[in-house]
Amino acid sequence: MLLVIAELNECLDKSETESFALVHNKRKSQKRMPKQVFDICVVGSGPGGGIATYVLANAGFKVALVESGRSLRAGVDYNGHGSAYAQLEQRLKAGHKSPFPSVLDFSERNHFTAVGDRPGHGLLKALGGRSLCWAGHSLRFGPGDFKRWPISYEEVAPYYDRAERLMGVYGSRDGLWNMPDGVFQKTVRMRCPEMLLKRGVERLKAKGRVMEFVTQRKAIPTDPAWKRRATCHYCGQCMNGCDIDSKYTSANTPIPLAMRTGNLSLFTESTMTRIVLDNVNRRVRGIEYVTSSGQTVSLQCKALVLACSTVETARHLLINNIANSSGQVGKNLTSHFGTDVVAIFPELRSRDASNDDGTDYFHSLLTGLHWDKPHRDFDMTYQVQCGAGLNPKSLAIRDVPGYGSQLKRDLRDLNVCHAVMDMQGSLAPSPRTYVDLDPERKDRHGLPLPRVHLKYGPNDIAMARDMVETCVEIIEAAKGEVYSRPREITADTLGIDYNHWVGTLRMGTDSKHSVVNTVGQSHDVTNLYVGDSSVFAAYPEKNPTLTNIALSWRMSKSLAERAKKGELG
């Protein structure tokens, strides 16, 4: 056992050894080798790429993981604690805007061109990708959601089980048919204002309204008996990067585990620039990547897994002009969109600023809306993430009129007694919402940047109207007051979730209308697989990452089985 610990420290105690960088450097010194040959190459180390690496390395394959960012050290490269005043000079001098070191320092904000209704694209360039900055919300899609898919809930359920066990997910068993319970650790309770929202929901339910108000489910361990990662210490910094590696990320769980098999070679600060195919474009032979020093290196593989993100994977297929006989690459793009309603509860105005940090802002969820019977004005549905609690580092209510003692009092009291209701609705797929290549703008390797097109339609507007009306009803039923709400819903008042894009490489059984088959394998290029959320066939209101991980696990298992049968050649 001691030996095991020593080995693991080599992989995991990043603050001391930076072992990832060491491994990487070792590789670098070998790169004069004319050819590097692997069984499988995975590109992108976010939630999907991380899990594929883990499953395939454990199945005994020699895996290369190619990631354009570097490995970060929890608590050093990102740490939401400490004094803003003490860190201010050093942080601003280094060109950062916030006094707190955050994983968001590694965001790539200009790596796309926005067209239409203000789309965004949130890349995070580091080992672990956006699993570093995700909130951990882990909600299973339900049997109703999979009705729009070519696979059923039952086919994915075993992978949800595996994913939740590996990730360490807390939640309460709510018994909801279309958001099934999973493998849960003990739940994290709501704060006072959230409990009052729940009270409002219960009152509306008593009058016959169909909705549910439950605690959030997150990939954050809460049970000290669970031994895989540290138990959460409820400091509320999840999305800036968990400085004790309690929240699940690709970098703190599947990648170190894959490393331990001895089958993984990690190429950080290595950006894929080309996918190399055979001369009939039916099989991938390998890739080329550029190192941080600008050197181009070839890497051969028997199968390629792309997990670069919904926007980036589509971009690479378009640049290389492959796997697109359907013409669907980049199409069917969708995400979550929404708006906010803020409540205040006068009965809580004078309460103490208790420690409400918890597992970041949203501890509760309004869900179960329009699952059974669709709304007459719109298709699909939305959920509402709810949060509360005073945090002086990011005051939820700061736009308070006046000055002097009254301003001071209002800032404290309003933040203590507020709750935010944050809508997350399914954006209706549209021919005007898609990814293509920018004809002019290029990245530093001379490759076209992606263009992200977004256009809201009547379905989206109608859904947002219903959300605002429903939230206002709940707040009133809870004897709260509406502090702020959009007055009128137009495309201008809606915001897109730039981390939730899915759908550009839609899965399907028909190669004319989809890009990959039901296990994530390209219809056209038989040893090309996709491990990110671009394969989603349809998008419910629930957060994408848990399903991304479950599907990538399922894809990897299918790939491993084919490879073992010798079908990859």
Place this chain on the structure above:
Amino acid sequence: MERRELFKVLGATLVAAREGAAQHDHGTSAVLDIEGYKPRFFSDSQYRAIDAVAEIIIPTDSQSPGAHSAGVRFYIDTVLHYADPETQMKWKSGLIAVDEWTRARFGKAFVDCSADEKDQVVATMAGKEKDPSTELERFFPTLKQMTVEAYSLSDVGMTQHFGYRGNTAIAEFRGCTHPEHQSS
């Protein structure tokens, strides 16, 4: 990999992570010499002006110490020292507008005004907060926003005013247990 094996591996991860948790520090109090700080963006008199205006926006009162005690002036000067030219210009011209107003009204620069005169300036600036039209009025939201941010992030604001007890490591998150807040 078998589940059992996974437990073995990750059990060790936990040891490493726990050791890290024990060493790391939350809510460190800064050893910072705000009194001795020399402004880099503002002139000395502008620095005093900002300190005085911030103290009117967030005053020391029976609730808690205000912007001066919190060191808000230090925060604002540091941020502006590293800010883009457009933001810097906004503050420079805002301060000029303040001085122009006091010179026209009281015949002296803002820093030389009495406490009562300074209050009058801020009252005028804040008069049309929602719909500012003059240079002076437009400066107020800029000034106030940064003052509130600086105060909220200071040790004084965070702990003494807001009574914030978070940003710390705790074993269990209790949440709301008040019987009167539970749904029936």
